[in-house]
Amino acid sequence: MRTIVILNRIPFDRIRYEKAIDHGSNRVVYVGYFQDGANYPNPAVKIVADLSSLNPHDLPAEIHDVLVHCDILIARGERDLLLAAKLREMYNIPGDTVVDVLPIRDKLLMRQFARNRSILQPEFWPLTTFRDSSMERSQIGTVVLKPRLDAASNGVVVGSVTEIMEMSQNLDAEDWIIESFVAGDIYHLDGFLEDGELRAFQAAKYVNTCLSFASGTPLGSVQVANATWMLEAATKIAAALRYRNGSFHLEMILTEKGEPYFLEFAGRVAGAYIAEAFEHKTGINLYQRDLTMLLGRRTDWTHYRPKASMYGWFLYPYGSRTNSRRVEALFKKSLVLLNTNANAIKPEVPSYLDIHSPLCGIVVGDPSCEDILMQIISAASEPEDLRSAG
Structure with missing residues (x-):
């Protein structure tokens, strides 16, 4: 035993x-x-x-x-x-x-490993280097302050060099990293690797950002067609980080010029309802595939046949006031799942778990579900006195 x-x-x-x-x-x-x-x-x-x-x-x-x-x-x-x-x-x-x-896990090491493989990514500096008085900072625009070992955008701050320098004065510099801010749409690329080979994959575009979610706005994403640059980024970045087996969650920024910048990589199943939307699309349960691998068993990929429909999800942070009845009344046909939780548990840090959310769900659309998701977020955010409109 x-x-x-x-x-x-x-x-x-x-x-x-x-x-x-x-x-x-x-x-x-x-x-x-x-x-x-x-x-x-x-x-x-x-x-x-x-x-x-x-x-x-x-x-x-x-x-x-x-x-x-x-x-x-x-x-x-x-x-x-x-x-x-x-x-x-x-x-x-x-x-x-x-x-x-x-x-x-360590965002500084992650950046260093990616740089060693010439992967396009934001400029970065250890906070210790950034504080050095000899460093030339006059040409640096907006920057991002990040804890090296946290998750879910907890502790992340965006600001000018002056603002970040002021707010980081009392921080232990060894635990933080500074990155240049890169504007663009943020995508998450999720899938499963087996001996470095991409076995399952699906891309999606975020609606709002993980950083804004930590500040109180709803978060979501909608699946999109898997472009070549996305597939190449997943295999190249995973290899750079020496990650060969298991589920992954990769975030990329696509600029207006069409340049894909590496944002972050996680060697586990993504949070929120990303895994559930992935399973609806592909038939693959990433949680179970991970467990199968960890238990030393090989996985079977013969039933991997993604559907044509696209799935998306949305999640309101703890403490949000939402109009769930209106959402259910107006979008019943598009909702795969709607979870309302009047007794959501307050998290210690920003959390994508449904037990901490007053309203979250999964939607489906063909060929896209982006418009539906945006309408749901709009309806859910309307004041309670408009509920009767549904």
């Missing part, structure tokens, strides 16, 4: 571990958050822990005890990848190590 430890952050009903893991023939231990209220399979063990503050060198005894006997350690949340890598090294557990994970 193998012991499988799961760092539990993604809601159980989204990833459905029991479909890939036999809980009867394996000892399965979930460590982390259990806010989703899901029914976990018997006889699984649940250990409540704050993963964000967990110290690998000072673990609670019950977590230490299960890791001593752990055969497989699974972490699919972005903020848990590095923690899992450290634990694997400490407890001699097979799988990705810190060296494997850092290029897809």
Whole structure:
């Protein structure tokens, strides 16, 4: 019997571990958050822990005890990848190590690796370099301040050089990176790699941005046709970051001149409803493909036949006032999923999980769903006293 430890952050009903893991023939231990209220399979063990503050060198005894006997350690949340890598090294557990994970987690290393392969990307500087009085900054326009190891645009600030210099005075420079701001449409490219080969892929264009979502605006995306530059970017950037196996989420900026700039890469399934929209389009469940790979099994791609229709999704941040009844009344035929949550849980940091959103959903359109999505966001944002119009 193998012991499988799961760092539990993604809601159980989204990833459905029991479909890939036999809980009867394996000892399965979930460590982390259990806010989703899901029914976990018997006889699984649940250990409540704050993963964000967990110290690998000072673990609670019950977590230490299960890791001593752990055969497989699974972490699919972005903020848990590095923690899992450290634990694997400490407890001699097979799988990705810190060296494997850092290029897809540390934004500074990510930029350096991409630069070594001549990938087009924004200019960047460690905050330590940017603060150096000898650096010439007069020709630098708008810049972006980013934490090297955070996610979901948490802590990201856009401003002038003067503004960023002022607001970063009290920050630990080793933990931050500065990038030049590049204007354009932002795309996310999602898929699955197997031994470096692209097995499944779908591109989408963001409606609003992850940064604006962190400031309170709704976020969404609409699937688009897969252009050649997108496919090339996915394989080239993944190779530059030494990422060869598993799901990925790549963000690119396409300028008005048609130049694709590398923004960020994540070696895991994307958040919000990107994975669900991907499955509606392609028939591929990226969560399950990831688990199959992590368990040492090969995946079958014979049923990979994308549909002609395009899917999109939208998500309102915690605290938003939304007009869900109007959306349901006006767009019922276009909605694949509509989730309203009057008791959304307040997240500690910006979150794309539906348990933190008062209103989110998935739409479908043919040949595009962009107009529909924009209309839904407009209707959902109207004041409550207009609900009767539906």
